Amino acid sequence: MPELPEVEVLTRHLHPLLRGKTIHGVNIRRAKVLAPTSPQGFRRTLLGAKFTGLLRRGKYLLFQLNDKAGGQGLNLLGHLGMTGRMFLAHKQQTLPRHAAVVLDLGRENFIYEDTRYFGRLTLDISATGKLGPEPLSRNFQPATFARALKRSRQAIKVKLLDQTLVAGIGNIYASEVLFRARISPKRAANRLAPGQVKRLWRAIREVLAEAIRCGSTVPLNFGGSKSDGLFYFGRAPEAPDFYEERLQVYDREGQPCLNCRRSIRRMTQAARSTFYCPHCQRG
Numbered sequence: 219m220p221e222l223p224e225v226e227v228l229t230r231h232l233h234p235l236l237r238g239k240t241i242h243g244v245n246i247r248r249a250k251v252l253a254p255t256s257p258q259g260f261r262r263t264l265l266g267a268k269f270t271g272l273l274r275r276g277k278y279l280l281f282q283l284n285d286k287a288g289g290q291g292l293n294l295l296g297h298l299g300m301t302g303r304m305f306l307a308h309k310q311q312t313l314p315r316h317a318a319v320v321l322d323l324g325r326e327n328f329i330y331e332d333t334r335y336f337g338r339l340t341l342d343i344s345a346t347g348k349l350g351p352e353p354l355s356r357n358f359q360p361a362t363f364a365r366a367l368k369r370s371r372q373a374i375k376v377k378l379l380d381q382t383l384v385a386g387i388g389n390i391y392a393s394e395v396l397f398r399a400r401i402s403p404k405r406a407a408n409r410l411a412p413g414q415v416k417r418l419w420r421a422i423r424e425v426l427a428e429a430i431r432c433g434s435t436v437p438l439n440f441g442g443s444k445s446d447g448l449f450y451f452g453r454a455p456e457a458p459d460f461y462e463e464r465l466q467v468y469d470r471e472g473q474p475c476l477n478c479r480r481s482i483r484r485m486t487q488a489a490r491s492t493f494y495c496p497h498c499q500r501g
């Protein structure tokens with residue numbers, strides 16, 4: 219499931235490909251992903267609009283466009299959900315079976331494909347208003363982060379998934395960050411010592427920044443092949459597996475800890491898997 223680093227890499231990849239392109243046609247194949255925008259409203263607003271920019275906020279893609287008249291700025295919000303992919307493909311290419319929305323950009327199509335339809339492509343951007351600070355920005359401050367943690371009795375692993383605390387961390391990077399900070403995933407957020415909070419704050423920034431750097435080296439060969447290697451973490455048949463190998467604890471149950479060689483364990487917290495080293499993460 220794509221988290222902040224994967225969405226950031228995708229944003230950087232798509233931005234230059236989309237900038238300046240005009241939407242000549244809107245093909246909606248799964249109206250559900252537009253909610254709460256209606257298909258009529260979606261089509262009417264986007265037809266003739268031109269892409270001007272693309273930003274990431276948390277795990278969301280924020281497409282910026284000018285309307286047909288060229289005067290008014292529009293925002294289009296994208297979320298990949300569990301299995302979503304967004305890419306450009308040549309028009310002659312057959313559309314994937316699970317294409318949810320296809321935007322005609324002239325010689326190419328912008329395709330949002332989603333086998334499980336948990337993602338979104340909508341004109342309603344209100345979801346971004348509820349997000350906490352961007353972890354790699356100056357708005358993410360240790361003091362504010364510490365105060366927010368003090369207000370929560372949740373296990374720190376579960377709290378890290380709260381997008382109002384800090385935006386963009388999901389199940390994979392929550393485990394990775396806690397391993398880096400040597401903090402037990404079970405520790406209550408409000409029981410973390412000041413030194414642990416500082417370590418956690420730094421680990422969040424380091425782990426995410428490293429993942430973006432690593433992800434930027436993954437070839438995004440979306441053109442018809444499955445070998446993007448990014449959103450399947452190396453599990454697509456032809457995909458390179460180096461991206462998955464980069465993870466230190468996630469999905470490594472029973473394998474040796476890269477630090478102490480004892481076995482990595484898995485447990486369930488809030489119905490989701492947590493991976494950790496009980497020896498290295500005793501704090």
Ligand SMILES: [Zn+2]
Pocket residue numbers: 475476477478479480495496497498499
């Ligand atoms: Zn260990």
